[in-house]
Amino acid sequence: MTSPLQEDLESRFKDVEVRALEQNRVSVLVPSGSIPLILRYLKDNGRDHLALISCVDWIEQGEFEVVYVLTSYMPNDTEHGPGQRLHVLLKTRIPREDPQLKSAIAVFDNAEPYERELHELYGVNFEGHPRLIPLFLEREYEIPPFRKDFDMRKYVEETFGSIPSVDG
Amino acid sequence: MDRNQITKWLKSPAKMANKYSLHAVYFCTGCGIIEIPPVITSRWDAERFGVLPVATPRQGNLFMITGYVSLKTLRAIIRTYEQMPDPKYTVGFGSCPINGGMYWDSYNTIKHLDKYIPVDGWIAGCMPRPEAVFIGVTHLWTLIDKGKADGYVRYKKNYAAYRRNQELILGKIDWPPLYP
Numbered sequence: 593m594t595s596p597l598q599e600d601l602e603s604r605f606k607d608v609e610v611r612a613l614e615q616n617r618v619s620v621l622v623p624s625g626s627i628p629l630i631l632r633y634l635k636d637n638g639r640d641h642l643a644l645i646s647c648v649d650w651i652e653q654g655e656f657e658v659v660y661v662l663t664s665y666m667p668n669d670t671e672h673g674p675g676q677r678l679h680v681l682l683k684t685r686i687p688r689e690d691p692q693l694k695s696a697i698a699v700f701d702n703a704e705p706y707e708r709e710l711h712e713l714y715g716v717n718f719e720g721h722p723r724l725i726p727l728f729l730e731r732e733y734e735i736p737p738f739r740k741d742f743d744m745r746k747y748v749e750e751t752f753g754s755i756p757s758v759d760g
Numbered sequence: 761m762d763r764n765q766i767t768k769w770l771k772s773p774a775k776m777a778n779k780y781s782l783h784a785v786y787f788c789t790g791c792g793i794i795e796i797p798p799v800i801t802s803r804w805d806a807e808r809f810g811v812l813p814v815a816t817p818r819q820g821n822l823f824m825i826t827g828y829v830s831l832k833t834l835r836a837i838i839r840t841y842e843q844m845p846d847p848k849y850t851v852g853f854g855s856c857p858i859n860g861g862m863y864w865d866s867y868n869t870i871k872h873l874d875k876y877i878p879v880d881g882w883i884a885g886c887m888p889r890p891e892a893v894f895i896g897v898t899h900l901w902t903l904i905d906k907g908k909a910d911g912y913v914r915y916k917k918n919y920a921a922y923r924r925n926q927e928l929i930l931g932k933i934d935w936p937p938l939y940p
Contacts, residue, residue, distance in 0.1 A: 731931065
């Protein structure tokens with residue numbers, strides 16, 4: 593089963609791997625360099641809502657998988673059943689050692705906090721982001737805390753366990 | 761007024777007045793704050809116990825920490841606590857301020873609140889029912905009667921140790937010491 597979106601993307605961009613996950617959910621795996629172009633294309637073609645940017649740490653393969661969840665504000669009746677929105681999961685793989693990615697702020701303004709979050713929790717560097725400063729965290733972490741090789745138990749024991757009690 | 765308490769009133773009127781007018785700082789932390797609106801409104805009506813929420817720390821004397829404390833919240837908690845006038849009472853509400861609760865392994869949540877500010881009493885549970893707040897308040901009355909709710913005295917006495925712990929976990933603190 594090929595959807596119109598799949599034919600469209602495969603004819604326009606190269607190395608695009610489209611997979612239908614469920615009835616109204618499509619996963620698109622693209623090379624990391626073409627992320628801004630494809631985001632722009634999807635935004636101009638109805639996927640005008642960036643719901644989330646997420647990240648998965650595939651430590652055995654030495655890669656991060658950054659996931660952009662795109663959907664539309666208004667349901668599009670022509671593509672699917674009435675009232676259904678098509679969710680596009682735009683995925684890309686970047687190396688774990690030097691995670692660089694072009695910022696999506698030029699396309700979606702609301703990518704700003706999501707990219708800051710990924711920067712502080714995974715250490716992904718977004719080129720062109722105006723202020724990559726911490727969003728939630730207060731302390732400096734040697735390894736960003738959401739990476740799989742961050743030893744949380746050891747960190748907690750060393751940091752919070754070393755605080756002495758106050759007597760009296 | 762309870763006739764049995766007349767001697768107490770005559771002996772130390774300030775303490776009794778203080779005890780029956782606990783003003784809770786409306787400070788929201790974590791999920792426990794969801795229990796506080798029914799406690800202070802008509803369903804359970806905390807005013808029966810003399811507990812009222814107030815808007816600013818400078819008007820309050822009861823500080824309830826109602827959930828997990830992240831480092832950013834700890835900074836706000838210390839600032840709020842130091843602004844409250846003496847005598848002030850702190851109550852940890854829920855299991856997270858006691859020992860971290862389900863956030864024991866979290867990288868950004870403190871585990872023992874009493875290492876950073878003095879705590880007079882705990883209400884255990886996840887979540888405690890609103891009734892537990894009133895049990896906590898009546899226990900706090902007993903502690904005030906016996907002079908054991910002395911967190912603010914201990915804070916003054918051991919301020920150096922508390923401040924050292926706060927600086928250990930938060931790094932640089934951008935306000936001067938309360939008791940230099």
